[in-house]
Amino acid sequence: MSAVEDVVTEAPAVEAVPKRAMTLGTGTSLVVLAALLIAPVFVKNFIIFQMTMLLIYGLAVLALNILTGGSGQFSLGQSAFYAVGAYTTAVLMEHFNVNYALTLPIAGVVCFAFGFLFGQPALRLSGVYLALATFALATAMPQLLKLNFLEHWTGGVQGLVVTKPDAPFGLPMSQDMWLYYFTLVVTIAIYIFAVNLLRSRSGRAFMAIRDNEIAASAMGVDVALYKTLAFGVSAAITGIAGSLGAIAVQFVAPDSYTITLAISLFLGMVVGGVGWLPGSIVGAAFIIFVPNIAEGISKGLSGAVFGVLLFLVIYLVPHGARQVAILGQQLAGKLRKN
Amino acid sequence: MPAVTGKFAAASLALALIATSASTASAQKKYDTGATDTEIKIGNIMPYSGPASAYGIIGRTEAAYFKKINDEGGINGRKINFISYDDAYSPPKTVEQARKLVESDEVLLIFNSLGTPPNSAIQKYMNSKKVPQLFVATGATKWNDPQNFPWTMGWQPNYQSETQIYAKYILKEMPNAKIAVLFQNDDYGKDYLKGLKDGLGSKATNMIVAEESYETSEPTIDNHIVKLKATGADVFVNITTPKFAAQAIKKNAEIGWKPTHFLNNVSASVGSVIKPAGFENAQGIISAAYLKDTTDTQWANDAGMKAFLDFMTKYFPEGDKTDGGTIVGYGVAQTLVQVLKNCGDELTRANVMKQAASLKDFRTEVLLPGIKINTSPTDFAPISSLQLQRFKGERWELFGDVINAEAGG
Numbered sequence: 207m208s209a210v211e212d213v214v215t216e217a218p219a220v221e222a223v224p225k226r227a228m229t230l231g232t233g234t235s236l237v238v239l240a241a242l243l244i245a246p247v248f249v250k251n252f253i254i255f256q257m258t259m260l261l262i263y264g265l266a267v268l269a270l271n272i273l274t275g276g277s278g279q280f281s282l283g284q285s286a287f288y289a290v291g292a293y294t295t296a297v298l299m300e301h302f303n304v305n306y307a308l309t310l311p312i313a314g315v316v317c318f319a320f321g322f323l324f325g326q327p328a329l330r331l332s333g334v335y336l337a338l339a340t341f342a343l344a345t346a347m348p349q350l351l352k353l354n355f356l357e358h359w360t361g362g363v364q365g366l367v368v369t370k371p372d373a374p375f376g377l378p379m380s381q382d383m384w385l386y387y388f389t390l391v392v393t394i395a396i397y398i399f400a401v402n403l404l405r406s407r408s409g410r411a412f413m414a415i416r417d418n419e420i421a422a423s424a425m426g427v428d429v430a431l432y433k434t435l436a437f438g439v440s441a442a443i444t445g446i447a448g449s450l451g452a453i454a455v456q457f458v459a460p461d462s463y464t465i466t467l468a469i470s471l472f473l474g475m476v477v478g479g480v481g482w483l484p485g486s487i488v489g490a491a492f493i494i495f496v497p498n499i500a501e502g503i504s505k506g507l508s509g510a511v512f513g514v515l516l517f518l519v520i521y522l523v524p525h526g527a528r529q530v531a532i533l534g535q536q537l538a539g540k541l542r543k544n
Numbered sequence: 545m546p547a548v549t550g551k552f553a554a555a556s557l558a559l560a561l562i563a564t565s566a567s568t569a570s571a572q573k574k575y576d577t578g579a580t581d582t583e584i585k586i587g588n589i590m591p592y593s594g595p596a597s598a599y600g601i602i603g604r605t606e607a608a609y610f611k612k613i614n615d616e617g618g619i620n621g622r623k624i625n626f627i628s629y630d631d632a633y634s635p636p637k638t639v640e641q642a643r644k645l646v647e648s649d650e651v652l653l654i655f656n657s658l659g660t661p662p663n664s665a666i667q668k669y670m671n672s673k674k675v676p677q678l679f680v681a682t683g684a685t686k687w688n689d690p691q692n693f694p695w696t697m698g699w700q701p702n703y704q705s706e707t708q709i710y711a712k713y714i715l716k717e718m719p720n721a722k723i724a725v726l727f728q729n730d731d732y733g734k735d736y737l738k739g740l741k742d743g744l745g746s747k748a749t750n751m752i753v754a755e756e757s758y759e760t761s762e763p764t765i766d767n768h769i770v771k772l773k774a775t776g777a778d779v780f781v782n783i784t785t786p787k788f789a790a791q792a793i794k795k796n797a798e799i800g801w802k803p804t805h806f807l808n809n810v811s812a813s814v815g816s817v818i819k820p821a822g823f824e825n826a827q828g829i830i831s832a833a834y835l836k837d838t839t840d841t842q843w844a845n846d847a848g849m850k851a852f853l854d855f856m857t858k859y860f861p862e863g864d865k866t867d868g869g870t871i872v873g874y875g876v877a878q879t880l881v882q883v884l885k886n887c888g889d890e891l892t893r894a895n896v897m898k899q900a901a902s903l904k905d906f907r908t909e910v911l912l913p914g915i916k917i918n919t920s921p922t923d924f925a926p927i928s929s930l931q932l933q934r935f936k937g938e939r940w941e942l943f944g945d946v947i948n949a950e951a952g953g
Contacts, residue, residue: 250647250648251643251647252643252644252646252647252648253648255640255643256640259636259640349759349761352729352730362730362731363660363661363730363731364660364661364664364731365635365661365664365665367664367667367668451636455635455636455639455665456639456665456668456669457635457636457639457664457665457666457668459635459661459664459665461633461634461635461661462634462635462636462661462665464634466594466632466634467634497630501592501629501630505592505628505630506592508592508593508630509593
């Protein structure tokens with residue numbers, strides 16, 4: 207048994223990413239931020255809605271990136287945390303008339319606790335075994351939401367309809383635009399938090415565990431604490447993404463949070479570049495838009511077309527968007543020299 | 545429309561009226577987004593991929609039927625532009641696709657979107673946008689709620705009406721029956737059960753001696769059948785999906801339990817349920833139907849069935865004729881075409897709902913004889929009658945009259 211585990215844990219599951227390479231430079235960040243701020247003024251509400259979903263999935267991918275890219279732990283159970291966040295918001299808003307903005311921190315706290323507790327048993331597992339344990343969580347979640355004694359709150363299979371908030375203070379903007387800016391503010395706050403977290407003492411502890419658990423514990427890092435903490439933080443951010451998702455989509459149902467969502471998020475992380483935080487948005491764009499493109503190419507074979515596109519990405523740029531960004535940087539550097 | 549063009553149109557219209565007094569019909573033309581002189585844009589959302597992808601054939605049949613309509617000249621000279629998207633049966637994706645259809649493709653209406661959770665997800669949006677969510681492909685009873693959701697309408701008989709019909713029959717034929725119910729533990733099963741209880745009324749508590757529920761995750765429901773037999777019930781109401789229905793029929797025969805067996809319409813397919821369960825085990829089972837079954841030999845010379853088969857051969861040769869989905873898609877598409885014809889040149893969203901809510905004795909050729917589609921501003925349940933059928937030999941035999949059951953939402 208131990209021999210098998212050794213083989214699995216020997217090869218580092220996640221390649222070491224230096225912490226500076228995890229973020230964007232200030233200039234690029236400002237350009238992206240400006241684009242995100244201005245874009246909604248020029249597009250239709252539907253596009254704004256898609257951009258909101260992009261930010262929301264981006265947050266969820268970011269959360270997984272902290273867990274996998276930061277602390278080297280796998281999770282296929284992110285959909286479960288996303289569901290808990292979404293349901294927390296939906297139940298609070300519809301049954302208790304809590305303001306939508308207040309439900310976000312509550313969802314975050316609930317999911318942090320949930321993730322932290324789940325991290326305890328997960329401590330004994332690593333690599334593929336941990337992935338499988340989280341996979342079980344993701345498969346169980348939709349059924350748990352349908353349980354009879356919870357049905358009074360969750361609405362069972364019928365789900366819950368959530369009311370979309372209007373812009374406050376009589377601001378002259380549509381519900382979609384308001385929600386977009388609201389989501390953008392939350393996303394930026396969490397992004398800054400995530401960047402600072404990974405640059406802090408805790409972040410260094412995460413990465414030390416990722417790179418070599420034994421060495422990390424020899425240096426005095428409390429491996430158990432930091433591993434569960436990574437789970438907790440990741441779950442909290444995913445939960446907040448789930449809450450925002452519930453408000454944007456205006457509906458929660460168990461069928462929305464199946465294992466497919468967890469796999470999509472995982473896919474988004476890989477495509478965006480494991481351990482590269484800005485890649486989260488690119489990964490989110492991939493999981494939202496590429497299925498639509500695939501459907502546009504062939505309706506009957508949309509799954510196959512998606513598979514081919516995914517294969518191309520993995521084959522040509524195995525490190526995802528990060529690789530593309532590095533290539534771009536090198537190219538820009540060369541041009542500057544000339 | 546800008547005021548200037550409006551005035552100009554009015555002026556030219558006046559000129560036209562002077563020139564030819566016969567062309568008054570053109571003065572009535574009114575359009576909402578999605579309709580023009582040459583085209584009607586119709587949106588649709590189907591699970592072409594994902595867990596419910598078997599139903600995707602309904603959308604493909606509809607696309608083929610609209611192609612047929614277009615080849616024959618369209619509706620009042622307008623071609624149908626049918627835009628169908630995949631939501632993989634995932635409600636958040638349904639919301640995205642519905643918004644894409646309404647806000648980006650600018651369709652006149654969304655037609656026959658499939659599944660209870662996906663339709664629940666977009667119901668509020670569609671009603672706040674005042675865009676018709678017409679003839680949704682789900683049997684849940686809640687779509688018949690014109691007061692709260694005047695832009696949403698179902699099509700097929702809802703689950704509650706079906707069990708109400710069984711209840712009526714039981715009360716009449718076997719007033720002292722002891723009823724055992726097996727149902728799937730979800731909205732579909734519970735909807736059916738509610739209909740049965742409503743139909744039995746005050747006698748429900750005495751007559752129903754056992755209610756067993758099962759989860760779709762269970763590999764077999766044999767143990768439930770054994771338990772139900774032990775209650776000594778003489779009527780068995782079987783509310784299960786095809787795989788479990790076949791198991792139940794088989795197990796009943798194995799353990800020698802011979803109650804009067806009511807099988808829900810969801811699992812009445814000869815090809816996918818009765819045949820695998822064994823014809824000899826299914827004799828005497830009672831069910832209810834509203835559509836003709838392609839595998840049923842009694843329709844071999846039926847004109848409506850022939851028209852359907854011709855359509856399938858010419859426009860959708862790769863589709864499976866024996867799949868119930870093709871016949872549903874054909875029937876519901878015909879109903880929409882009728883509604884759009886009735887709209888005439890006033891293709892506004894409000895008029896579409898008005899016409900959809902004023903169908904009188906409309907029949908598509910694939911409905912059972914005697915079943916008619918009737919709607920009114922207070923009745924958003926197009927098909928609300930069914931006919932009972934009993935399994936004999938290798939096919940269903942219809943018996944009794946067409947029974948009407950109105951179940952509110």
